[in-house]
Amino acid sequence: MATVENLPSPETERPIGFGRLKRKEDERFIRGQGTYLDDIELPGMVHGAILRSPYAHAKIVSIDTSEALAHPNVAAVVTAKDLETLGLAWMPTISYDTQAVLAGDKVRFQGQEVAFVIATDPYSAQDALRLIDVDYEPLPAVVNARKALDPDAPLIRDDKTGQTDNVASPTWEAGDEAATDRAFAEADTVVSREMIYPRCHPAPLETCGIIADFNPETGQLDIYNGNQAPHAHRTVYAHVAGLAEHMIRIRCNDIGGGFGNKVPVYPGYVCAIAGSIVAGVPVKWVENRTENLTSTGFARDYIMRGEICSKDGKITGLRVDAIADHGAFDSTAQPTRFPAGFFHICCGSYDLAAAHVKVKAVYTNKAPGGVAYRCSFRITEGVYMVERMVDALAMEMGTDPIDLRMRSFIAPEQFPYETTTGWTYDSGEYAKTMKVAMEIAGYEDLRREQAEKRARGELMGIGVSFFTEGVGAGPRKHMDILGLSMNDGADLRVHPSGKAVVSISAQTQGQGHETTFAQIVAEELGIPPEDVEVRHGDTDKSPYGLGTYGSRSMPVSGGAVAVVSRKVRDKARLIAATMLEARPEDLAWEKGRWYVKGDPEQGAMIEEIAERAYSGEAMPAGMEGGLDGQVIYDPPNLTYPYGAYIAVVDIDPETAQVTVRRFIAVDDCGVRINPMVVDGQIHGGLAEGVGIALMELISFDEEGNCLNSSFMDYLIPTALECPDFELGETVTPCPHHPLGAKGVGESPNVGSPPAIVNAVIDALHETHGVDHIDMPCNPARVWAAMQGRPEPPQ
Template sequence: MATTTAASPETPIGYGRMKRKEDARFIRGQGKYLDDIVLPGMLHGAVLRSPYAHAKIVSIETSAALAHPKVLRVITAKDLETLGLAWMPTISYDSQAVLAGDKVRFQGQEVAFVIAEDRYSARDALELIEVEYEPLPAVVNARKALEADAPLIRDDKDGQTDNLASPLWEAGDAEEADQVFAEADIVVEREMIYPRCHPAPLETCGMIADMNPETGQLDLYNGNQAPNAHRTVYAQVAGLPEHMIRIMTNDIGGGFGNKVPVYPGYVCAIVGSIVTGKPVKWVEDRSENLMSTGFARDYVMHGRICAKHGRITGVRVDVIADHGAFDSTAQPSKFPAGFFHIFTGSYDLEAAHCSVKAVYTNKAPGGVAYRCSFRVTEAIYLVERLVGELALKMEVDGAELRMNSFIRPEQFPYENKTGWTYDSGDYEKTMREAMRIAGYDELRREQAEKRERGELMGIGVAFFTEVVGAGPRRHMDILGLGMADGADLRVHDDGRAVLSISAQTQGQAHETTFAQIVAEELGISPDKIEVRHGDTDRTPFGLGTYGSRSTPVSGASAAVAARRARDKARLIAAGMLETSPEDLAWEKGRWYVKGDPEKAATIDEIAAAAYGEAPLPEGLEGGLEGQSVYDPPNLTYPCGAYICVVDVDPGTAEVEVRRFIAVDDCGVRINPMIVDGQIMGGLAEGVGIALMEVITFDEQGNCLNGSMMDYLIPTALECPDWELGATVTPCPHHPIGAKGVGESATNGSPPAIVNAVCDALYRSHGVAHIDMPLNPARVWAAMQGRAEPPQ
């Protein structure tokens, strides 16, 4: 970056509320999603799944299915064993069965794969496969999984004698925490669970695999969030040359973390194409999506918080992480609890400590970050829920307690007690802006009046600091891959530009935002910049889109690539203007001679010259391009102040989110319309998680939320009209000062909502905590003094 010039902030061209370039195809029904793709001769696959959560497989009989006139193949674990593909590595260096051979370990686990001429026949044939199971006792509760007599789930792993999935992991200083807690004026202790929930993108997961037996070329159509990283993983697992694999994502109907992992169905589709020599499409149904693909959260947390002289001084927590049957948690490999140790929140603490242990249970694997940067959501929920309860018990205002305890602006860069270096922020300013929009004092007056009348109104506050944009390669990788992102920019001779990126939109509008970044840096209209993504043959390597990392990493890469092109443009312009590069100054779209602004070369003219016939300055090659592989020097730390107003029906315990105020500080905003859109979507998902979205199991391990009849997602009726605000504290180390925003709202909103409900019920009913989801049955039970965590 030392070789690049800085853009002038006075003459913006790219940033602002530009309408989205990608809308044109979507509003006409012309998006191209996975299931829209039809290849000649394509076959269809379907997965047979286990009805049991834990059972030995005695036998699998496939002859009746094979006799179906439209069925070509039935693949089982035995077939995969001959190819060395019966098991695959997970994103967390665990192993996961592609198809179960010895036993099944969760309900919905993949057992066989049918390939037929059409999708209906493939599904019909599933019912013709006979599997004899010998049921085993199941365990679905994380604490019970640790008991001595718990059934052993991972008997496939050498030396595994219990259900611990990883060793105890700690951060912070326990002794220091002991001391700070001993000296505190007040300590609040709370066992809470962040229940298992599911990203449930509206488009489910799927794959079309097309292996060309003559050339060995493997084309994969697959809507995933990290196509370049997936390609590397497939190459390593299958032993294929990476350059002979091409992944094309096309349009993706939402991801939210669910489309980060490699799923067994993908591998089955690839094997299916290899053995049939034809393209094989597999698209899961909604139940398969909810019951078998990456869930989120499932953290059992025992938290403690303390305060002295009206300030928060310490936080500590012991966590049991429930990974399900296989540990496929999505996180940088050196971070077994993701970024959970940011649980210190936005506060200048004297001490902090956490311990995390992880267990196997007879539940689906996953631990993906549902609109979350690697467990930061659990961390923020923990600390903000503890602060909420602390404020209730100290009988002080939650906003005041937070402001008394915040990291102050002059303390940045701020090193917290668990090793993070926060980049920038002005937390009190952000908090006060939210209070201004909310009319906070007036709300408190209204609440007091309503209390007099027996009405249950609650005001919940949450203030979060996220850690996103993973991440510096000196600290983090995923499966040995550095977490950098590439950007290739080419300015064509007609002044139009093409930017190829490794980030992968699932609705985030990269085609617009990234064009605006280049526009800002090069002075080319965003309309003349095409952004390419989602095709490994046409994009540079990089780790993709999750953990709010697109703008912090890939966006930075685009800006740096554009600056490199601009630097080269300067050299060409110097030749054109017969002067030295040092005598030129930049303003959006042109290099001009200092002191003689009329003498200038526009970027269009420079681009034409770059490819033209006239000689270029000595030693300069033709073309106008810029390339970058951006390795972020630090993570970014967006923050936000959220205020939620709820009314709880005293008769039915139904919670209505009446108002929701969200003030986000995500640094420099490239397109405020798109930023606000990201925030509103995250708020709706936060309402879902807080009030209705949960994946639960009975004691036999049957999933009780395996369809949208039972996995409830908020509609327009459960969501208020969001009230948004902004403060802007630029990121000091990002080329354009941006911090990322995609997941902020899902982090901040659940604790704000739960804090609001507890604020409504604490004085009248003594309710200081209810585990999510706060559906009427659970809130009613809490009001009667019978609160139970969800199972």
């Protein structure tokens, strides 16, 4: 039986694994031997396609499916009326809202699901969509979150009893408003800015899809689906479809990128499941790129007004009022008690006297979502806000932005540090990390170079950001999703030959779990990592957990693997004591071996202990045979990685093209299990940050038409837009994590956009008077700012 473990390790037991080990999984990937959803074909499988609304807001007067049903290859056409008979017309969201599986009364965003066609092949399914006749009555649409709050704005969620406006949830607050007011009253400098973190999209290489295979004879539902939280999905499907949870099996196989886009349960999944239950054959549905960009979980869309103040050269207060655009349904993914996610970490890395944060969620006629794309439950938005505000304050004070940060950082001796908005940061040496970044960048030389270029009429900017991130959700006393605690499990079995299998709750989408988690077992037990198999992504073969997002793999599942490995090692000690005819307390451990203290020649290797555990030889009294263990790890707190980033940009004065010439990233993610994997995560996140800062945007016209529905008009960065990233590190171990690790997957996407935007403004402020530009800083928007006509993206 699993036991709940909440065990901080001794400071002496913080292994770093085997260092820069090549990823085990890459052998199959580089040979084209990965198994993705679209590689799977099942006997008798049929294919689904979704008819989507061309309108952002319209009543559905009628739906005529007769011509589609007459198509020789069409097996069924499913509408909302059909789902109503199954009780599946609406489904719950992660944020305790409801979402239409197929629109029946009206459509609420362009691209919303209206009908589901099942055909013998995907081409016939697509052809049949054109044969469905839907009579729409267009309604006024609202895509601007500010305008959605107007008294005369069209009501989007008239399906909800008592809903009279477009407010998605009550205003959520954090911090002390009265203390913040006092800090501002006593300040000698106050600055305010309005800014938008615009809608962007994770755009994973592999889009979303599912194969649902229901066996009517056994009642077993097998699902093949590349999602980031297979156990949570299984629980949701059990509730939605009314099936026994133990009769649902989800297998994820390899996933072609997730970035938060594959956390939600989408209507297409439910339609495929319903179709398979009714038809009794496997149903496969895979969306195309336009469907992915226009209907699945987006990122950001935060409108923020910030005020920041200082006294005697030090930052003292922050006030933030934000509007969160959730689209037509509130399907954001975050812990239940945090409706605005972790946005209130926007007090940043600074020792503030007070801060106060307000967030209001709003419905608009746009696709639902919000928490995706390495956003770490809205920390990305919070860090962007505070780091832009710090630069604005430094500009107003006429001081160097790094100097202001240095004077305002939380000092090492203040940790653990309780922020003014309720977080308990565990550890940090912020000034040290900032100095490492400055040294790598040659900061003083850069400022001299900038002055020389300005004298020649060239536009060069230097931007800085410093972030603290809270990851590893989370402690069950504080955090759950849909009532499910955010703990992760780990099962470990060492076979008689000394080879091992560890099963984990986390679900990889390219992070390198099969290597990194094997290294943890290897370090703890002395078994070579190539002899450790890591199992994941199969709900029948892995322990329950809430999946991979919010940089929780290493902080939570990694902690579970470390704890279960030590549990097995402790059992091995008792067995070794029997083998060596010694007391357990008289044994000492060296990697892979227990030996007798004072007589190191007398010892037993882990392989020998494993063989003994399965043999017919005597075991310690009362101990069962075998060498295995099982734990559920409940982290005592989040972990708090942090970093210092410096961006150097050049702007063409004639075209307004921004080029990121250098980017320095110094991350402190605690102990690094595999530095090569960490560097890869940072490189990927920085590239995404370049894209968000300079080119990525999901925008709409006034009628709600999405203007960025393909890679022709939704631009993503390539190697040509990215510099050779210059990485550094400091190591401040997390004091409560079993390995001292903190997580790093989302950090580069948290810190890079504000650094780049700050650099753009630094290049243009003195010469063109620019004090703010909303992302993306593409040539058209930068040119408008240079002409004194900056406009927000909405």
